[in-house]
Structures are given as C-alpha cells and as structure tokens.
Amino acid sequence: MKKNIYIILFIILGLTTFNSCSSSYLDEESYGATVAVFDTEEGSEALVHLLYTKVNNLYGGTFTFGYLSENGTDIWMRGQNSGGSNLADYKGLDAYDENVTWFWNHCYKAVWNTNLFLETIPNVHYEDENKKNRRRAEVLTIQSLFLWLITETWGDTYLPMTTDVSEGLAAKRSTRKEFYDKIIANLEEAVSIFPPDRSNEQGRIDQSVAKAFLSRMYLYNEDWDKAIATSTDVINNYNYELAPSWNNLWDETSRNKEFIWTTEFSSDESFGGGSSIWWQACAMFIDRFAGVKTELNWTGYGGCQMLPDKFYFSLFDKEADLRWKQGHQWVWLYNDPEDDTSAFPDMTTLYKDTALYLYIGTFTSEQRNYMKTRYTAFDLTDMFDEKGSPKDRFTFVGVTKFDDQTRPNAMSGLSSRDYPVIRLGEMYLIRAEANIRKASPDLNAAAADINTLRERVTATGYESRMKVEPSEMNLDFILDERGRELSAEFQRWFDLKRTGKLEERVKAHNPDAAPYIKEYHTVRPIPQTQFDGMPDPSTLGQNAGY
DSSP: OHHHHHHHHIIIIIITOOOOOOOGGGSSOOOGGGGGGGGGGHHHHHHHHHHHHHHHHHHTTOSSHHHHHHHSSSSEHHHHHHSOOOHHHTTOOTTTTTOOOHHHHHHHHEEEEEEEEEEHHGGGGOOSHHHHHHHHHHHHHHHHHHHHHHHHHHHHOOOOOOOOOHHHHHHOOOOOOHHHHHHHHHHHHHHHOOSSSSSSTTTTOHHHHHHHHHHHHHHHOOOOHHHHHHHHHHHHHSSOOOOOOOOHTTTTSSOOOOEEEEEESSSSSTOOOOOOOOOGGOOOOOSSSSSSSTTTTTOOOOOOOEOHHHHOOOOOHHEEEEHHTTTEEEEEOOOHHHOOOOOOOTTTTTTTSEEEEHHHHHHHHHHHHHTTTTTTTEEEHHHOOOOOOBBTTTOOOOTTTTTOTTTTSSSOOOOOOOOEEEHHHHHHHHHHHHHHHHSOOOHHHHHHHHHHHHHHOTTTOHHHHHHOOOOOOSHHHHHHHHHHHHHHSOOHHHHHHTTTHHHHHHHHHHHTTTTOOOOOGGOOOHHHHHHHHHSOOTTTTOOTOO
C-alpha cells in the first residue's frame, strides 16, 4: 500500500517538477479528487518525501540552479556546454528564459505543496503525534528555503499564503520584508517544535538544521545579533565538527561531521533517490588531449558548465592555502598509451609523466621549448584573452570538491554523492560577517572565526601567511573568503546581491558579463508563462528593466 501511494504521488507531483512550459504552476498543482490521499498518514508522509525531492532537484540534481546561483558573478563564467548563457552574461536575459521559467515553476510548486501539507496536516491522524509535529516543522523549514529563493531571485513578488486558486491567479505582490517576516516566523516555529536531539536519518531536517538555516536568514535580514547568537548555538551545541582537512570534507566515500543539511542521492527512496549531476559542472573534459583519458580515481567526467575566472585564481595563496592545492586540478598524468602521442616523444611513463598542464602564470620561451615534446600545456595567456574572457571554454582549471569517483564507471553519468545545503563552515562565516557589520563591530571575534576556519586548510610552514588580523576584517574580505570557502555551493550570486556588490564586482572581474549587467539585474525577470495564465497580469506586473 505504501509503495502504491509513493507511485501515485510521483505521478502527481514528480512529473510537474520538470515541465516548465505550462501557463502557470497552478495548472499542474490542482489535485482535484486525489487530494483525499493527504488525509492519511501515509499520504502526508509521501508528500513530505516529495518535498525533499524538490530540494534535491536544486542541490545537486540540476545545472539550472547553478546557472542562477553561481554564474554571472565575479568568480564564475560560463563553460562551453553551459545552457545558461543569458544568466551568465546578462545579455538577452528576458521573461522567455527557460532556466528562469523552470526555476519559477519549481519554487512555486514547492511552496504550493508545502501549503497543501500545512493546510491538511491538522486533520490527519498519526499513530505518533510527535512524528506528526516533526513533519510539520520539516515542512515549515522547506517552505522557508523556497520562499527565500523566490524573494532573493525576484524581489518583491507573489507570496503564496494558501492553496486557494483565486489567490494564485491574482498573484499580488508582497514586499521582501513580508517574505522575511514569513520565513523567519516559520523557522522560529520549527525550532520550537523540534526536539533538541539530532535526527539519526541523514538528510532529515531537525532542530539543528532549522537553526542553521535561521542563522543564514538572520544574516540576510541584517539582524546581526540574532545571526551571531543562532550560529553560535549551532557551533556549540549540536556536536558538529569542522572536517580536519579539505580532502576529508569533500571525500565522497565517507560521511563527515561538518555537513548540517544534505541532499541525499541514492537508490534508496528515503529522500528521493535519483542521480546527482552537479559533480560534472566545474570540470573540464580532458579526453581530447594526447595521452590522457578520464578514469575513476583520477579525474572527473567534465561537463564544462562553468569555469573560474582570473579573479578567482587571484583569491588564493597557492602555496599556503590547501583549498587551492586540494580543491582544484590543473595537471593530468599520462595514462592512455593507446593515444597517438608521437608529437610528444618524451611522454613515456604511465601515471608518472605529465600529459596536460594548465599554468596560472605566464611561460617563458625556455619553458615552452622544454614542454614542446613532453606534454600539452596552457598558461593564462593561452586560456584567456587580454580582457580576461576565455579563449577556449573547454579548457580550464577544474574545481574538484564535488568529484565523484564512486560512479559505476569512468564515463557514467550516474552519481549518488550527496550535497550540503548548509554546513558548519558557513556558521563561522555568518558569525564573522555579522560581527563585522553590526553597529559596534567586534573585529577580534571575526578574525578569530576566520582563523579557526582556516586551520584545516593551512599548509605546514605557512601559518603566518594564512593567519588574518582584526584590521583586515571588512565586507570585501568576507566576500573574498566566502568565494574561497563556498565556491560552487550555490550561494555566490545571492551573496553579491544581498551585500549590494553584484554590479560592482561583476563589472570589475567578469569581462563576459561586464558590458551587459545593469542595476536591475539584481532581480530576475518574471516568466512570461506566468502572465499568460493570469486573468489580470497587472496584479503582479513584470520586474523593472524586463
């Protein structure tokens, strides 16, 4: 019986996740007679299960969220295979953009489903009333996540309060403040409902997750003291630990104690199963070069979706900061004797001699002459033009934090690695930023948090170069540090927007987007398909500039 309900709900809810061509998300979220299934515990459990899959679809399950949250910033540019060029460059971004349409429908469907759960759950009988209360708290947290994404993406827009179709068709605007009032009220209620103990189910939202996300929301709402207090609570009271090294943090074969809320990808149905794809996004495809091929335990299968720019490279002390050494790949060894390597007669020793090398610097003529018969090599002048735009968007230094060497084989796109929605390292960054930006800054406390966070990524002998001083603590430093620590973790665009730095930093560091970004790009266009499904589109109206 339980399996049948999951199948029914997958048909009802799951298919709606991927269809962005309808006139309105409401068209696909009207359940009719099938809503009776939610009057049972099994039905409610299945609905919660499907809400988790909607989170999975974002964090690891799609490239689209990465286009919206990382591309078009100061550290990322589009790769050759990117399907989000309008979002990356802001050129031609309008209400017909397919990625924006998908994201709008996905977020609003998720909120509609959370409202459905919250409206029906009071009358559902659960064998365990505590379980029922926990599920309510989980859904309040998930709803807050999607409301946050909506208002940060589209600004003052429609805030769904019920499942009433007439309300949805009118879709009247609410202010960003009204969104945050709702988001924070949800999370504070969820914290009060959850028991203090952590869940023993990986990926399941519990009190620590709700508090961690609440601390992020306090930061976005510029409630500095509450952001400090809540992040401190999470750091001190829930037995999370910073991973001892960068390699340990991103080891796909084991769990760590730093991840607070993760999306779970596996053949198990606990939180949606399925396959993650984001691991491909930040890696180049190497097989076109002589003597080197993709293989497990060596290199990822590159999807070439986005690539780091020259400013990103400048953020790292490449000798001292292990986030550079352990988090990026710029050299590949000879591992394919079947390739024609006649142009490189000195490329001879399997898994020892270099076959491909990317250099963050400029080769001398002597160096180029030395490498000519040994391996393929590119320096910055080979990879970027004078303005800093990539010459070849297939060839770039890869970010390896999401590599997955547990896939069935080297060329398989199937991946079950999990992704952090929020982790302990972010709590230190939140607390440091709040201490910098509050009315009476505590720069000593901010520097202490950054130094704590850096301990596990400092190369031996370089402690003095990695240690920061209180005098260095300011907003630009925090944005740079968040770029080093949280790159590709679906936050960069939102970070730049919330700090008022998006246009400034993109114009300074992203030559692809600099000519096109305008002030109004701090919000995205509302999809035309939304207006097509409304009796009176003026009740919502398009965002300025689009």
